[in-house]
Amino acid sequence: MPVLTRLIPSPVVVDIRRGALDDLAGLLADQRISSSGKLAVAISDGSGRALRERLAPALPGAHWYPVTDGTLDSAVKLADDIKGNRYDAVVGLGGGKIVDVAKYAAARVGLPMVAVATNLAHDGLCSPVATLDNDNGRGSYGVPTPIAVVIDLDIVREAPARFVRSGIGDAVSNVSCVADWELAHEVNGEEIDGLAAAMARQAGEAVLRHPGGIGDDAFLKVLAEGLVLTGISMSVAGDSRPASGACHEINHAFDLLYPKRAASHGEQVGLGACFAMHLRGAREESLLMAVTLRRHGLPVLPEDIGFTADEFVRAVDYAPQTRPGRFTILEHLNLSTDQIRDAYADYAKTISS
Numbered sequence: 001m002p003v004l005t006r007l008i009p010s011p012v013v014v015d016i017r018r019g020a021l022d023d024l025a026g027l028l029a030d031q032r033i034s035s036s037g038k039l040a041v042a043i044s045d046g047s048g049r050a051l052r053e054r055l056a057p058a059l060p061g062a063h064w065y066p067v068t069d070g071t072l073d074s075a076v077k078l079a080d081d082i083k084g085n086r087y088d089a090v091v092g093l094g095g096g097k098i099v100d101v102a103k104y105a106a107a108r109v110g111l112p113m114v115a116v117a118t119n120l121a122h123d124g125l126c127s128p129v130a131t132l133d134n135d136n137g138r139g140s141y142g143v144p145t146p147i148a149v150v151i152d153l154d155i156v157r158e159a160p161a162r163f164v165r166s167g168i169g170d171a172v173s174n175v176s177c178v179a180d181w182e183l184a185h186e187v188n189g190e191e192i193d194g195l196a197a198a199m200a201r202q203a204g205e206a207v208l209r210h211p212g213g214i215g216d217d218a219f220l221k222v223l224a225e226g227l228v229l230t231g232i233s234m235s236v237a238g239d240s241r242p243a244s245g246a247c248h249e250i251n252h253a254f255d256l257l258y259p260k261r262a263a264s265h266g267e268q269v270g271l272g273a274c275f276a277m278h279l280r281g282a283r284e285e286s287l288l289m290a291v292t293l294r295r296h297g298l299p300v301l302p303e304d305i306g307f308t309a310d311e312f313v314r315a316v317d318y319a320p321q322t323r324p325g326r327f328t329i330l331e332h333l334n335l336s337t338d339q340i341r342d343a344y345a346d347y348a349k350t351i352s353s
Helices: 018-030 048-058 072-082 096-109 151-158 160-172 174-188 192-207 217-237 244-256 264-278 283-294 308-322 327-334 337-352
Strands: 015-016 038-045 063-067 089-094 113-117 129-134 135-141 149-154
Touching: 015 018, 015 217, 018 048, 018 089, 018 113, 018 149, 018 151, 018 217, 038 048, 038 072, 038 096, 048 063, 063 072, 072 096, 072 129, 089 096, 096 113, 096 129, 113 327, 135 308, 149 151, 149 217, 151 217, 160 174, 160 192, 160 217, 160 264, 160 283, 174 192, 174 244, 174 264, 174 283, 174 327, 192 283, 244 264, 244 327, 264 283, 264 327, 264 337, 283 337, 308 327, 308 337
Parallel strands: 015 149, 038 063, 038 089, 089 113, 113 149
Antiparallel strands: 129 135
16 A cells, blocks of 8 residues: 655754744754754854854854855855864854855755744745855755754844845745746646645735734744745745745846845735736735735835836836746736736726725
């Protein structure tokens, strides 16, 4: 008889609560991730210093490695620095750049990686991908899923509010991303993983429909859980498909066309998701998304982040070129520039009425 189950790559432990950082050493020992306490801890060169001072007494066997930026060169350097030192694990303590550098370095030297996120800016903290800047721009590199994820809500509260807002935009965009995946399945027969789609969509819906705000622990926990689930959904799918659709193509277009003016990832994908839902005729869902993003202080019109309507139209027109081979509502409709302009005018009128 066949075994009708599958193994899902996911963290051994996910600890999301207030004060979680203070119990980091005990958690690593209890889970047998590091009983000796010999760890390589990657931290930012600036704000990471305060966290080092706070954690150093509890982690006497740790060695601390400041990371200056989120580049491939920094990740390779970290891997070279920790190689041969017989560490139990690599800990990435900081924001997305630090976590991604630590992910790549840990994979390069064959060590488990622990993600200790200090903000909730995007869904990459638990994903099997490290996004790093390189000589050609930015690349995505496949890595193992972190063995543990620790998110201290007290630390998250200390980060600038824009980081939480960015995470909200990224989580909510899942709803549009999964709709794009289902469209590709219906039109082109692209294989869809129902479990990955369910995880990503429910993570987005939980954030979209939660009544709380960025000052509430209950909301922050739902957001953090949603971002972790999204990362796991990508592991399940073996691809970024559950959390990357037309909205992310629009985001990439902003980054490429206006590199010095681009807003945060979450702001741009949230705006892109609202517009993509409008394009597919899901007007009520698009409006709900716009209302929710506005309530959290996120943009729903390009003017909200300093772009004109014409610049937004140009970004949408260019967007399909950013992910060749990916099929979304943009590729399906294949709108001309004038048609995009008309669709945007209708969108702006709908969400502003």
